[in-house]
Amino acid sequence: MMPLPRIxxxxxxITNRCQLHCRACGIWREKGIREITPRRFQGLMTxxxxxxxxxxxxxxxxxxxxxxxxxxILRHLAGLRARKILHSFGVYTNGAMxxxxxxxxxxxxxxxxxxxxxxxxxxxxxxxDRLRGKGSFARSRxxxxxxxxxxxxxxxPEVKFTLSTENYATMAGVYDLARSFTASFSPKIVExxxxxxxxxxxxxxxxxxxxxxxxxxLAVRRQGRDILEKAAHDKGRGVxxxxxxxxxxxxxxxxxxxSCQTPGRCLFITSHGGIYPCLYLPAAGRxxxxxxxxxxxxxxxxxxxxxxxxRRCPGCFAYHGYMKxxxxxxxxxxFS
Numbered sequence: 001m002m003p004l005p006r007i008x009x010x011x012x013x014i015t016n017r018c019q020l021h022c023r024a025c026g027i028w029r030e031k032g033i034r035e036i037t038p039r040r041f042q043g044l045m046t047x048x049x050x051x052x053x054x055x056x057x058x059x060x061x062x063x064x065x066x067x068x069x070x071x072x073i074l075r076h077l078a079g080l081r082a083r084k085i086l087h088s089f090g091v092y093t094n095g096a097m098x099x100x101x102x103x104x105x106x107x108x109x110x111x112x113x114x115x116x117x118x119x120x121x122x123x124x125x126x127x128x129d130r131l132r133g134k135g136s137f138a139r140s141r142x143x144x145x146x147x148x149x150x151x152x153x154x155x156x157p158e159v160k161f162t163l164s165t166e167n168y169a170t171m172a173g174v175y176d177l178a179r180s181f182t183a184s185f186s187p188k189i190v191e192x193x194x195x196x197x198x199x200x201x202x203x204x205x206x207x208x209x210x211x212x213x214x215x216x217x218l219a220v221r222r223q224g225r226d227i228l229e230k231a232a233h234d235k236g237r238g239v240x241x242x243x244x245x246x247x248x249x250x251x252x253x254x255x256x257x258x259s260c261q262t263p264g265r266c267l268f269i270t271s272h273g274g275i276y277p278c279l280y281l282p283a284a285g286r287x288x289x290x291x292x293x294x295x296x297x298x299x300x301x302x303x304x305x306x307x308x309x310x311r312r313c314p315g316c317f318a319y320h321g322y323m324k325x326x327x328x329x330x331x332x333x334x335f336s
Contacts, residue, residue, distance in 0.1 A: 011266075011268045074089075112155065119158070121140055123173075
């Protein structure tokens with residue numbers, strides 16, 4: 001029997017609700033609440049797993065902890081991983097609701113052993129608050145502290161840093177903050193040119209955040225080298241050196257790519273039900289009401305995969321685009 005084809009990463013945007021009004025994001029401006037219900041999510045996973053082997057599933061938003069059914073969604077993923085159907089799973093949050101998040105994990109953490117919890121920290125307190133709203137840094141830091149103090153070795157904290165013209169000088173400081181809480185650190189470049197992602201193309205002010213000057217890029221590269229030295233001293237813990245080097249190369253324009261495997265190895269499902277092998281290419285269809293994939297999905301997905309391999313695409317350097325480990329590793333493997 002032929003093994004099923006594999007998808008390394010599935011990201012599901014379970015809600016467009018968010019309590020913050022971040023400058024780089026326009027999802028909070030959308031009219032009407034759109035969510036993937038737990039039942040629809042389970043239908044999606046059942047259909048996906050009948051067609052593919054899946055490496056990891058990431059739950060995002062909006063703010064995923066604004067979704068009333070997040071407990072059922074994460075526990076479903078925990079069950080799949082316990083049965084070795086999934087390799088890993090995680091939830092990615094702004095972290096700026098420490099009270100509700102603390103209450104959630106008090107009830108659910110025992111079911112979620114080994115789950116990654118990504119928290120967005122976009123600079124020091126002054127800059128983070130300027131980008132995400134007054135008081136948001138202290139609240140997100142409180143959530144990070146909660147994970148480190150109450151659930152060490154149970155929940156896996158990760159600090160997500162989105163580089164922009166506002167915070168480029170603070171990257172090393174955010175890494176040090178992550179390191180102080182034994183959290184991993186993952187930088188990415190702010191995106192503004194994609195309509196399906198949470199930044200939502202046309203968000204006022206988002207484009208200006210992407211206009212990094214050569215001097216800014218040089219400052220980031222210096223910080224990146226310092227981070228790599230500290231990570232080496234920590235025996236590689238806390239940062240993926242391969243991905244950080246790729247991030248720095250992409251930022252400086254020294255890493256081009258003639259092909260991209262992302263559309264053939266990833267899926268991004270929006271809260272609207274759009275199914276994107278890559279956010280920079282057209283959708284491969286929309287989820288049915290019960291969460292199943294639509295007719296024609298396999299053909300559309302294969303077309304998008306071919307577009308990536310032939311680089312008939314914008315040639316992005318995005319976190320949900322080219323910036324994937326399998327695009328730079330020689331053997332192309334991320335899970336077995």
